[in-house]
Amino acid sequence: MAKLSELLKETTTFLKEKGIGEVDFGLILGSGLGELADEVEDAIAIPFSEVPHFAVSTVVGHAGKLVYGTLSGKKVLAMQGRFHYYEGHSMQKVTYPVRVMSALGAHSIIVTNAAGGVNENFIPGNLMLITDHINFTGDNPLIGENEDEMGPRFPDMSHAYTPEYCEVTKKVANAQNMSLQEGVYMGYSGPTYETPAEIRMSRVMGADAVGMSTVSEVIVAAHSGMKVLGISCITNLAAGMQSSLNHAEVVETTERVKAQFKELVKATLAEL
Numbered sequence: 096m097a098k099l100s101e102l103l104k105e106t107t108t109f110l111k112e113k114g115i116g117e118v119d120f121g122l123i124l125g126s127g128l129g130e131l132a133d134e135v136e137d138a139i140a141i142p143f144s145e146v147p148h149f150a151v152s153t154v155v156g157h158a159g160k161l162v163y164g165t166l167s168g169k170k171v172l173a174m175q176g177r178f179h180y181y182e183g184h185s186m187q188k189v190t191y192p193v194r195v196m197s198a199l200g201a202h203s204i205i206v207t208n209a210a211g212g213v214n215e216n217f218i219p220g221n222l223m224l225i226t227d228h229i230n231f232t233g234d235n236p237l238i239g240e241n242e243d244e245m246g247p248r249f250p251d252m253s254h255a256y257t258p259e260y261c262e263v264t265k266k267v268a269n270a271q272n273m274s275l276q277e278g279v280y281m282g283y284s285g286p287t288y289e290t291p292a293e294i295r296m297s298r299v300m301g302a303d304a305v306g307m308s309t310v311s312e313v314i315v316a317a318h319s320g321m322k323v324l325g326i327s328c329i330t331n332l333a334a335g336m337q338s339s340l341n342h343a344e345v346v347e348t349t350e351r352v353k354a355q356f357k358e359l360v361k362a363t364l365a366e367l
């Protein structure tokens with residue numbers, strides 16, 4: 096198998112030929128949250144399907160494009176949509192875009208997602224600052240040979256969600272009179288939504304929200320030495336807390352709160 100560093104060289108060469116230059120922040124935009132990339136100035140957009148070694152996006156609400164340009168005065172490379180483990184991709188494939196962002200010079204990523212609210216104080220439409228995560232996917236993107244130039248064999252996850260970024264985000268939300276919850280995101284593999292019993296277990300284990308993405312991306316970001324800001328949009332109450340769950344409702348809720356979500360990310364990005 097080709098080394099990760101060799102694959103990255105091919106991908107970054109292609110992207111540079113397309114006009115993508117230095118990147119400060121990588122942005123991963125979750126289910127229904129991709130519209131933020133439409134606000135990138137001087138944008139260069141490239142479908143995932145054209146990017147060497149990228150997977151393709153198959154989930155409703157994930158446009159499947161890379162968008163490069165300026166947002167809030169920062170050079171960003173945004174993913175309009177992401178890859179998920181349940182789509183049949185390996186964890187390495189799911190997290191490859193984070194490697195690409197790092198290889199293009201990004202020192203930080205902003206990860207966003209749609210998530211189910213486990214914390215009984217949350218309501219659909221809340222935004223939640225992710226302060227930590229529980230990797231409950233049963234896999235880890237760093238399993239396998241470690242390429243030492245990519246990062247350490249045993250990365251520290253003590254401060255994976257950069258505390259100073261959390262502080263800035265809280266200040267920005269406060270200044271804008273925006274309500275912002277905070278909590279722990281628990282990542283499942285999906286594609287089934289959780290059972291009510293799993294949600295009761297998640298709550299006991301310390302989760303405030305559940306989803307099927309994000310944790311593997313943040314593990315790779317930590318391995319790459321990147322700073323991380325994570326924001327969940329609580330799109331529904333988790334299983335057992337409302338009568339039933341479906342993806343149409345998830346996307347509908349993001350539609351309802353997308354203006355607030357975009358404002359929070361843009362205003363925070365300006366301060367980072």
Ligand SMILES: O=P(O)(O)O[C@H]1O[C@H](CO)[C@@H](O)[C@H]1O
Nearest residue numbers: 125126208209307308342345
């Ligand atoms: O995490 P994102 O990609 O935002 O999407 C969330 O929404 C989908 C389920 O409705 C799952 O993919 C879950 O992870």
